[in-house]
Amino acid sequence: xxxxxxxxxxxxxxxxxxxxxxxxxxKYSIKKSICLCVAATAISMVFEIIRIYFxxxxxxxxxITTCMNIIxxxxxALLLSEKKNAYALFIGFSSANxxxxxxxxxxxxxxxxxxxxxxxxxxxLGNTVVFCFMAVMIRAICRxxxxxxxxxxxxxxxxxxxVTFYFILYYPVSFEQRPENILAAxxxxxxxxxxxxxxxxxxxxKSAEKGLQWKNTTLSAYISGVKIQADAAxxxxxxxxxxxxxxxxxxxxxxxxxxxxxxxxxxxxxxKDVAIIDRKQVCAYCENTIINSILxxxxxxxxxxxxxxxxxxxxxxxxxxxxxxxxxxxxxxxxNALQAVEKLEQKERVVTLTVKSREMESFFFEIxxxxxxxxxxxxxxxxxxxxxGLGHGYGMKSVQNFVEKYHAEFDCLMEGQMFxxxxxxxxx
Numbered sequence: 001x002x003x004x005x006x007x008x009x010x011x012x013x014x015x016x017x018x019x020x021x022x023x024x025x026x027k028y029s030i031k032k033s034i035c036l037c038v039a040a041t042a043i044s045m046v047f048e049i050i051r052i053y054f055x056x057x058x059x060x061x062x063x064i065t066t067c068m069n070i071i072x073x074x075x076x077a078l079l080l081s082e083k084k085n086a087y088a089l090f091i092g093f094s095s096a097n098x099x100x101x102x103x104x105x106x107x108x109x110x111x112x113x114x115x116x117x118x119x120x121x122x123x124x125l126g127n128t129v130v131f132c133f134m135a136v137m138i139r140a141i142c143r144x145x146x147x148x149x150x151x152x153x154x155x156x157x158x159x160x161x162x163v164t165f166y167f168i169l170y171y172p173v174s175f176e177q178r179p180e181n182i183l184a185a186x187x188x189x190x191x192x193x194x195x196x197x198x199x200x201x202x203x204x205x206k207s208a209e210k211g212l213q214w215k216n217t218t219l220s221a222y223i224s225g226v227k228i229q230a231d232a233a234x235x236x237x238x239x240x241x242x243x244x245x246x247x248x249x250x251x252x253x254x255x256x257x258x259x260x261x262x263x264x265x266x267x268x269x270x271x272k273d274v275a276i277i278d279r280k281q282v283c284a285y286c287e288n289t290i291i292n293s294i295l296x297x298x299x300x301x302x303x304x305x306x307x308x309x310x311x312x313x314x315x316x317x318x319x320x321x322x323x324x325x326x327x328x329x330x331x332x333x334x335x336n337a338l339q340a341v342e343k344l345e346q347k348e349r350v351v352t353l354t355v356k357s358r359e360m361e362s363f364f365f366e367i368x369x370x371x372x373x374x375x376x377x378x379x380x381x382x383x384x385x386x387x388x389g390l391g392h393g394y395g396m397k398s399v400q401n402f403v404e405k406y407h408a409e410f411d412c413l414m415e416g417q418m419f420x421x422x423x424x425x426x427x428x
Contacts, residue, residue, distance in 0.1 A: 013041040019095035040076040093158035102126030286315040337369040371419035
């Protein structure tokens with residue numbers, strides 16, 4: 001029995017470390033991370049060997065040893081993680097639940113047959129199957145989505161699950177003394193695994209919906225900008241058609257005026273035509289077609305909201321930054337700025353956007369707007385916290401995704417009563 005318990009503890013430690021290596025965003029290299037996992041496993045095994053061979057099932061030493069192993073293993077998860085946040089805790093506690101699958105199955109086999117080799121084999125096989133299943137089903141979602149969305153409250157689910165299993169199977173007496181609890185533990189385990197998969201997929205779906213809302217905002221701004229440009233171009237074409245139709249008559253009139261030396265009248269006719277042409281120019285904020293359309297759409301929105309949007313954008317036709325990514329960034333930050341100044345006094349409703357791009361060197365983005373309210377910044381992300389409740393603040397998270405994708409330098413700060421966002425990408 002002592003050998004079987006050591007086998008369970010060893011498998012729990014090994015597979016927990018596999019989960020850490022697979023699900024966490026690692027701070028260290030693979031080689032160094034493996035060394036840390038081996039060290040944590042060895043320390044946990046030493047504590048369990050001492051307990052099993054000297055005090056075995058004595059309740060108080062068992063509880064103390066379990067608490068120490070929790071500290072060691074969860075501390076290892078925090079040590080391995082790139083960020084010491086709620087996601088690292090969530091993966092740590094979840095891994096403790098996942099490794100119970102093979103352990104519970106092997107306990108059931110052992111109680112039913114008392115065949116130690118069969119129970120040990122089931123332990124290895126069960127943990128391997130569950131590990132592969134969870135890695136395929138939720139690894140990508142956890143690393144790409146959940147790592148950015150999770151809150152400390154979600155850690156309560158795996159923590160409570162582990163505590164429940166511990167009291168059902170191990171404390172104050174072990175499973176072989178209460179074999180009737182094995183079926184309850186199996187049922188609870190299946191429920192928790194299914195709940196994990198559904199909950200994480202649901203979180204991913206909700207995150208995708210929120211992202212889609214911001215993409216729709218960008219697309220709406222782009223379509224609005226294209227319509228503005230198309231209308232302006234159509235009006236200009238109509239004007240040029242009129243000018244072309246009348247040009248023969250005007251040329252004849254100008255020739256007659258010049259021959260009669262009526263230069264003032266001829267000059268007035270020419271100035272009138274120049275004014276018409278200038279008035280019907282298509283708005284152009286930069287050379288890049290997609291970005292220009294986005295800016296034109298946002299300029300129209302700002303005009304309807306009674307906000308002055310000053311834009312100085314030097315974006316060439318081709319840039320090192322993806323056009324769609326830059327469009328999302330521009331639309332999100334301008335939208336946030338417009339919402340921020342909408343309730344201010346008319347003279348304060350001013351948003352200033354500056355974009356500079358140097359091919360193969362750098363890209364700089366800055367947006368400023370007055371802010372009279374106190375801005376709270378998240379300690380986790382450095383982004384401003386939305387006070388509008390659930391469903392808001394995702395524009396800034398989209399900005400964070402942009403920053404991470406291009407490894408940009410990002411500043412979000414208050415200077416006096418001016419809220420400023422600056423992004424710098426160095427390509428060299």
